[in-house]
Amino acid sequence: MADIHPTAIIEEGAQLGEGVKVGAFCVVGPGVVLGDRVELKSHVVVTGNTEVGADTIIFPFAVIGEIPQDLKFGGEETRLVIGERNRIREHVTMNCGTQGGGGVTRIGNDGLFMAGVHIAHDVQIGDRVIVVNSAGVAGHCVVEDDVIIGGLSGLHQWVRVGRGAIIGAMTMVPNDVIPYGLVQGPRGVLDGLNLVGLKRRGVSRADITALRAAFQMLAQGEGPFMDRARRLGEETESAYVEEIVAFILGDTDRNFMTPG
Structure with missing residues (x-):
């Protein structure tokens, strides 16, 4: 049984698991699958061909599964797959993939995406990743497990960030970051290892x-x-x-x- 606020719109075709909670003024599109015990707080939009894993919580004014911000996108059928136990905070945006990028944007398990974060098309994010307020991950990036991306930072398209790396706040990351690396500075510099995380x-x-x-x-x-x-x-x-x-x-x- 799902707990749906009377002001929420659940479009025909959407699939809701057991114990789902949908708050006031949410919109859930016809291609959406919400796993067991997913909670949409209020004013959340989940659209497109989007799967949200069990026990994930999405906070107000997040927009999940909209079309890519890519002028090459021609309306093809693509997907967004979000794992389990993620916390997606206010005003976060996560876009579906593009045909040229593999067709799937994928988020792992146990992530924390703080207010104002943007996850672009075809991004692949691992488990236990933390993306801090107002950071942006551009199209086709790969972010491996246990990475922390500091607030107001930006990852350039196609960048890979290895497991356990940490990106300091207000850092532009134009190139790949080795596993366990520490990157900081306005134009990111590999400044050492993430010894605290290790x-x-x-x-x-x-x-x-x-x-x-x-x-x-x-x-x-x-x-x-x-x-x-x-x-x-x-x-x-x-x-x-x-x-x-x-x-x-x-x-x-x-x-x-x-x-x-």
């Missing part, structure tokens, strides 16, 4: 030491950046360092933020 997750001292040595080699080792990464992959025994190497050597449409 310690909070209980990463061993040996792995943190290996990560710091790897960062030093990437920053000051001999030869081009990619060659340093390849040598690092041949020498390391740390799974965390191997993750950074795999990220650097993986496919990308952008350059990398390199250590200063």
